[in-house]
Structure formats: C-alpha cells, structure tokens
Amino acid sequence: MISSLFLSFREGLEAALIVGIILIYLHQSERKDLGKYVYYGAVLGLIVSIVGGFMGFREAKELGEEGEEIFENIMRLLASGLIAYFIIWVSNQSNNISTDIKQKVSNNTSAIGLIALSFLSVFREGMELCIMILTKINENSLNVATGIGLGLLFAVLLTYVIFKSSMKLNLKLIFKALGFVLIYLGAEMFAEGIIGITGFNEYPFEVIFMVIFILPSLYFFFKKDINRILKKAN
Template identity: 50%
Template structure:
C-alpha cells in the first residue's frame, strides 16, 4: 500500500499541477470562459482512466498461479520502463511550467484546451493503472485505498501550492518526487526480474542496474552545477 500511495501521489500531483498551470495561463490570457473546458476535459479524462483501470485490474485479478506471477513480472518491468522514461523526460525538460504554458498558447481554442486537459489527466491515470497491474496479487481494497489516499493527497498539495504565496517550482517538486520514484522503480524492476527469471542474485543485480544509472541521469545536471559553483568559489 505504501508503494501504491507514492505512485498514486506522484501521478495525481503531476496531473493536478498541469491542470492548475492550464487554468492559471487561461486567466493570464484573459479567457476565463474557457475554464469550463478545462474542468470538462479533466473530468472526462479522470472518468475514462478510472473505468479503464477498473476493468483491466478486475480482468487481471482472474489470473492464478504461474500466469499471475508472469503477468505481474511483465507489468513490473513495464512500470519500471515508464519510470525510466519519466526520468529521461525530466532530464531533458529545462522548464516544465513554460512548456505547459506554450501548449496552452498553441491550443487557444475551446476544443484544444479540452483535449489538452483530457490528455493530461488520462495519461497519468493510465500510467497509474499500469502501476496497479503490478499488484494484482494484493487485495483490491488495499490497492484502491492506497490510490485514493495518494490522489487525495496530491490534489490537496497542488491546491495549497497554487493558493499560497509560495512560488511554484515544478522542477523542484518533480525532483523530490523523482528520488522516491527511482527507488520504487528499482524495486519494481528487480522484483519483476525475480518473478520472471528467479534468484536473489538476479534481483540484487536488477536493483543496481536500474538505480545507479537512473540517479546518475536524474542528478547529473545538479551535481555539475554544484562542482561549477565550487570552482567559481575557489577562483575568487
């Protein structure tokens, strides 16, 4: 349930922050009438992802024995792949907020804003559904409980960030969540290999293979900035 909570929290927070930025940009563009399109798109995206996740999870729960083990193993590797993709995306994205604002500006019509809002929520919802597929051997109530708590916490945090005077720094928020995500991704990757191949050595090797390169890519620019500051400080 702990892992499910953090995964749900991250996916929910990303979706909530994106929707918040879209709403803020619409206000700046002096098009407040388009807010309803954001709410409609986000609501439909949430509904579609909930229905899709519920159906696929229930179907997967019907598996038993070896089929269940193999399915969970495969989904763990897929989930780890999604986490690795997020790490690479964040590494290449220098300004997430500005990127989202540009997308809003390019889709200034009602239909464009609706589609952008829908995709922002639906994408995160389906990623969460994939993460939940890694836990079909767990009780459905525990998986659902972790997801609900994670999403509720994410919405609350996003609301507080936008309503307080704190400057929203998405890069920092995603960095903090990314560290937790890398650890969870490493565990998924290692456990997935263990389920499919077997052996404690395979599991440990998988954990190392995932975590070390991920942290290197994820924190490379930050480490370089620290060294650059130290060199500047020594030269002064």
C-alpha cells in the same frame, strides 16, 4: 498500501498541477470563460482512466495463478520502464516546466484544443498509474484502492494549497524531490520483474538488479547538476 499511495500521489500531483497551471494561465490571460473546457477534459480523462484501470484489474484478476504471476512481472518491468522514462524526461527539462505548459496552452486556445490538452494530461498520468497498480494484482484490493484514493486526495489538497497560498511554482524541484523515492520503487519493480521471469534466487540477484537500475537512474537524474559542477571546477 504505502507504495500505492505514493504512486497515485505522484501521478495525481502532476496531473493536478498541470490542470491548475492551465486554469491560472487562462485567468491571467483574461480568458476565464475557457476554463470550463479544461474541467471537461480533466473529468473525461479521469473517467476513462478509471474505467480502463478497473477493466484491466478485473481481467488480470481472472487469470490463473501462473498467468497472474507472469502478467504481474511484465507489468513490473513496464512500470519500471515508465519510471525510467520519467527520470530521463525530468533530466532533459531545460526550462521551467510551467513555462512549457503555458506555451502549449497558447497554442491551444480553442475549446477542442483545451479539452484535448487537459484530457491527455490527466489520461496519460491515469494510464501510467494503472500500469503501476497492475503490478499489485496479488495484493488485497481494498488496501490498493485505499492507497490510491488517499494518494489522489493528498495530491489534490497539496495542489490546492500551492495555488491558494500563491507559492512560486517550481515543478522541476517538486518532481526532483519525488524522484528519489520513485527511483527506489522503480528499482524494486525492475528487480522483482526480472527475478520473477528468470527464476533467479532473490539474493544476491535482487540487490544486483536494483543497483543496475539505480546507478544509471541517479546519473540521469543529476546529469545537469554534475555537468554544472564539472564546468565550475574547470
């Protein structure tokens, strides 16, 4: 349940922050009347994600024991790939993430554009979460659902506190902090997926595969910091 909670918290936090930034930017631009379209898109993205996740989980549960194991291992590798993509994406962000989002809003001031932007922001995170949760089809469904619900609730509450307390947003710093645990979870999924498919004994191969994932992930995660330190040293 803990890993489900963390994964849903991270994905939910990103989606909630993006929607919040869009709404605040519209408010600051004196276009509050367009806010309803942001809500329409967010709700639509949430509904489609829930339906897609439910159908995927149900279909996966109907597989035989051997099919479940193969499917779960494939989902683990796919989920670890998504985490690796997130790590590289964060490392390539040169500007403040909120600035990038505001720029996208400026380019999508129509009702359809805002619905699409909000929908895609929520839907993308929802589908990523679905893929990660599908790695847990052999776990107790109630525990998984509880973890997801709590994680999303905490994400919404934290986003509400951030905006209501007028805290300065530094999404890159928030994602960096979440990234540490995410790297570990990604390494664990990667190792379990490889072992499940290849049939290697868990030890020492599990440690080796986790290190293979962690080392390059940490490099990309701190690449700009490392380069900054090296430039100062020279």
